[in-house]
Amino acid sequence: MPTDQPRPPSIQQRLEQAAQTGDFARFTRTDHIPATLIVRLATANDTHPRGVRIEGATIDGALDFEGRTLPRPLLLVDCAIPAGIRLHDASCGNLFIQNCTISGGINAQRLRVDGSFHLRGSKVTGAVDVMGGRITCDFSCRGATFDGGGEPALQADAMQVGGTLFLNGGFTATGPVRLPGASVTGNVTCTYAKLNGGGEPALHADGLRVHGDLFFREGFEATGTVRLLGAAITGDLDCSGAKFDGAGKTALQADGIRVGGGLFFRDGANASGLVDLTHAKVGVLADDRDSWPQQIGLSGFTYGGLGGDQAIGVDAVGRIEWLGRGIGSHFDPQPYEHLAKVFREMGRMEDYREVHIAKEWRRMAFKKRRRREKHADPDFPLFSRAADWLGIVWGHLIGWTAGFGYKPWRVAWPMLLVILVGMAVFKDADRHRMMVPAKERVYMSDKPLPIQYPRFNALVYSMDVFFPIVDLHQEDYWQPSIKTDTSEAGPKVFGRVARVYLWVHILLGWFLTALGVAGVTGLVKKEQ
Secondary structure, eight states: OOOOOOOOOOHHHHHHHHHHHTOOEEOOTTOEEEHHHHHHHHTOSSSOTTOEEEESOEEESOEEOTTOEEOSOEEEESOEETTOEEOTTOEESOEEEESOEEESOEEOTTOEESSOEEOTTOEEESOEEOTTOEESSOEEOTTOEEEOTTSOSEEOTTOEESSOEEOOSSEEEESOEEOTTOEESSOEEOTTEEEEOTTSOSEEOTTOEESSOEEOOTTOEEESOEEOTTOEESSOEEOTTOEEEOTTSOSEEOTTOEEEEEEEEOSSOEEESOEEOTTOEEEEEEEOGGGOOSOEEOTTOEEEEEEEOHHHHTOHHHHHHHHTTBOOSSOOOHHHHHHHHHHHHTTOHHHHHHHHHHHHHHHHHHHHHHHHHHHTSTTSOHHHHHHHHHHHHHHHHHHHHHGGGTSGGGGHHHHHHHHHHHHHHHHHHHHTTOEEESSHHHHTOOSOOOTTSOOOOHHHHHHHHHOTTOOOSSTTTEEEOSOOSSOOHHHHHHHHHHHHHHHHHHHHHHHHHHHHHHHHHTSSOOOO
């Protein structure tokens, strides 16, 4: 008689046995497990401490853990879950759902995980909703693909993560990733991630709190705005090599962000659209010229120091170009004044002055623009037009000659030029006997000059009439004259030229001296 062969254990028996031993229950996608069986085993108190561990099966029905407690870990690997997972208001230990295919999304609002929550490598169709969840260790979506189907791909408003949040290693999201008000004790890692907001912000993380670092870095690509309004990051915000495409809108919106470490925007970082750093505050700004966006919101942006390339990170020439990319319909001196303050604290006084001078030229440009707009009105008063243009001329003269007071010594060069020209004119006039004593009793006398009378010196005379506050005993004793004791016209011409030039010389002396005094005493500077 044939021997009866023992019947192989059923799927249920295999799963129940694995739950008691803590081993993997390995299946294939052709093996179907009722979701209710997994829920019963995962919520039981008599399973192995390693918990329920299933690989490769197809799970029929929704995995519904709503409001339940899972006393042991649950590990699902390479499973198909076509009816979705419900975990809202559930509590569990480690929860690993790795390399699974899930339809219908994951509803895990207010989920409590005393351990780590992993969705690594899983493909989820439908929203992954962890709003209000609390995870004591890591939340890992490394290599996962989330498709919200018109809804947010990941909705984690006010979520709390005690470890690190991983959205990296090939993570892909179709639909917004929402993290407003979330708090992460460790790092947030988004390297090698692709986010597509589908017309909405790719990442919405207003008010995010990160006690470690926030890494976008190489391989990160966002289509849609990355919003970090009012976020607070204790460590670094590293965007080195990241790609931000605002899709016609703002690329990176970080108004009011606080970064305790450095803001890194270099090594091929690229932003198609505005990078808005309005009223942001960072410890160190480290960037390079090739990574600068075309438009930057810099009003109220402050930083404790500069890093990056030596030629760009701490040099005024490059930084002034960077400031020129700031947006705004009105002149805002704050970005220039803060940069100058940083340069001064670094001991870079020449760069400090150059930035302030650039600020004043920018102010002049905005004033000219406003004046053109006002002057376009045909009823604008003529006197006001003239006053405006005089103001423009005065401003340019101050800028060219004294660097708006930040380089008052520059006025010495035009002073020296005028003095030397005057010396040449007055010396030539003296050669033609057109410089005569100014004292009437000496001038009218044919006798030789008294020995105590100051002798004429062209250089000293030029300086004496040039500087209005200096008396070198030349101007009071000598003057050009058009009279001559010859009938030749040449000497008279030299006398007339010297007399007219004397008036010009005196006016230039008053003007340039006033500029120099104004610069030295700070009347021109508007330093805070």
